[in-house]
Amino acid sequence: MQAALKWASAFFNQFVDRDRASSLSAGTAPIAHVHPEVVRVMREEGFDLAKAKPQKLTHEIVSTANTLVTIGCGEDWPPVPGVRRIDWPVADPRGKDIPTVRSIRETIKQHVLHLIEPGRPLPMRKLA
Numbered sequence: 001m002q003a004a005l006k007w008a009s010a011f012f013n014q015f016v017d018r019d020r021a022s023s024l025s026a027g028t029a030p031i032a033h034v035h036p037e038v039v040r041v042m043r044e045e046g047f048d049l050a051k052a053k054p055q056k057l058t059h060e061i062v063s064t065a066n067t068l069v070t071i072g073c074g075e076d077w078p079p080v081p082g083v084r085r086i087d088w089p090v091a092d093p094r095g096k097d098i099p100t101v102r103s104i105r106e107t108i109k110q111h112v113l114h115l116i117e118p119g120r121p122l123p124m125r126k127l128a
Contacts (some may be wrong), residue, residue, distance in 0.1 A: 004071045004090055006034055006054070007105055010047045011112040021116075026061055028077065030054035035094050037101045045105070069115075071108070086115075 005025040012023035034049045042049050057077070062068055067084045068077065079085065088111045093101045 004093060004104065004108055005069075006049055006052055007038070007042060007108045008069060008071065008088075008112055010042065010045075010049070011109050012116065014047075015112060016116050024055075024061070026055045026057035028057050030056050037096060037098060038093055041093075041098065041101045041105050044102075 005027060009023040009025035012021075016022070031054050034052050034054070039048075039050050059080075062077070062080050062083060065080075065083050067086060068080070070077065070085070070087045071090045077085075088108070090107055090111070091100075091104055093104045096104070
C-alpha cells in the first residue's frame with residue numbers, strides 16, 4: 001500500500017499551498033520500489049515515481065506531523081498524542097489491471113481534494 005501513499009502525498013503536495021503544509025509518504029514495511037502499474041498511471045497525471053524510494057515510517061516522522069493518513073492497509077500504528085489519524089479505505093493497486101489502478105488513483109485523488117477543500121482546516125506540519 002505504500003504505492004497508494006506515494007500517490008496521496010504527490011497529489012497533496014500538488015494541490016496544497018506548500019507554504020502552509022506538505023506531505024511525505026512512508027510505510028511500516030516499505031517496498032523495494034514503486035510497482036510498474038502505479039508508475040504508469042501516475043505518469044498520466046504528470047508524476048514520475050519510477051525512481052521514488054519508499055521510506056520507513058518512524059516515530060520521529062509521526063511526532064513531527066499534525067495528521068497521519070493511513071490507506072486501508074490495516075497498519076497498526078500506536079496513537080500519538082496531538083496527531084490526528086485518518087484512514088482511507090482504498091484497495092491495494094499491486095498487480096491490478098490498468099483500468100482498476102486508474103480507478104484507485106482517482107479515489108485517492110478525491111480523498112486528498114476532500115482533505116484540503118476550502119473551509120476545512122489544513123493538516124499543518126508542526127514547527128519546532
